[in-house]
Amino acid sequence: MQISKTRTPEGLEIITLEGEIDMHVSPKVRNTLLDVFKKNVKGIVVDLSGVPFMDSSGIATLVEGLRWSKKEGARFVLVGLQENVGHTLKLAKLDSFFEIFPGQKEALASIG
Amino acid sequence: MTATLKLQFPSDPRFLSLLRGVIATAAEMVGFGAKEVGNLRLVVDEAVSNIIRHSLKNDFNRTIEAELVLGEDGLEVVLRDDGEPAGEDDLRPKEPSPDRPGGLGLHLMHACMDDVRYERLPDDRNQLSLMLHKQQR
Numbered sequence: 001m002q003i004s005k006t007r008t009p010e011g012l013e014i015i016t017l018e019g020e021i022d023m024h025v026s027p028k029v030r031n032t033l034l035d036v037f038k039k040n041v042k043g044i045v046v047d048l049s050g051v052p053f054m055d056s057s058g059i060a061t062l063v064e065g066l067r068w069s070k071k072e073g074a075r076f077v078l079v080g081l082q083e084n085v086g087h088t089l090k091l092a093k094l095d096s097f098f099e100i101f102p103g104q105k106e107a108l109a110s111i112g
Numbered sequence: 113m114t115a116t117l118k119l120q121f122p123s124d125p126r127f128l129s130l131l132r133g134v135i136a137t138a139a140e141m142v143g144f145g146a147k148e149v150g151n152l153r154l155v156v157d158e159a160v161s162n163i164i165r166h167s168l169k170n171d172f173n174r175t176i177e178a179e180l181v182l183g184e185d186g187l188e189v190v191l192r193d194d195g196e197p198a199g200e201d202d203l204r205p206k207e208p209s210p211d212r213p214g215g216l217g218l219h220l221m222h223a224c225m226d227d228v229r230y231e232r233l234p235d236d237r238n239q240l241s242l243m244l245h246k247q248q249r
Contacts, residue, residue: 020129022157023128024125024126024128024129053154055161056161056220067210084150087147087150091154092208092220093207094210
């Protein structure tokens with residue numbers, strides 16, 4: 001799993017994930033989100049375009065991120081979901097709880 | 113084609129990726145389409161993650177057995193472990209909710225498979241059988 005973070009001048013954090021997210025990897029993703037929330041961000045964009053598979057541990061991690069963001073008053077959006085990951089979110093009946101955009105450009109236009 | 117594969121692998125989450133690859137190949141050999149192959153990868157990943165987390169209490173040094181029955185009519189995956197027995201509440205799928213991030217695995221298993229059966233075996237092991245038929249989906 002490769003994780004990279006970029007901060008925009010507007011105070012948004014873009015987290016780009018690459019690789020499969022399962023029980024082995026999701027703690028690393030969770031720690032990354034926790035670090036970002038400590039920095040008092042205006043919004044978080046999680047780019048999943050490089051994630052071909054995500055199980056319920058990954059979904060649970062994103063749900064935690066969503067809950068933290070609501071508590072902190074920050075936006076939390078997902079972008080670039082591959083078909084398989086979108087399908088898993090739908091199966092889990094949690095897709096409607098997230099703000100989902102096709103790509104970073106659309107998400108930044110909405111948040112920024 | 114009918115064939116049975118028996119695997120033993122460590123209860124270490126690092127092996128989940130490898131197991132998903134085996135399941136995907138077996139599902140393709142049976143003749144499932146991309147959606148079912150994806151569902152089977154997900155379900156077996158969820159089942160094994162649940163075994164590691166709940167039955168084996170995150171002990172990564174145990175052994176899990178998997179039996180894959182590749183048949184004309186579908187794929188059956190049988191998982192066995194020597195961990196704690198599942199309680200009634202553990203076996204009841206929970207409606208997903210953003211207020212309760214855990215417990216999604218069982219919901220996904222029931223959503224994707226034709227049959228999900230748990231048994232406590234006479235030798236005090238757990239057995240989880242997951243069946244997906246080709247014709248019914």
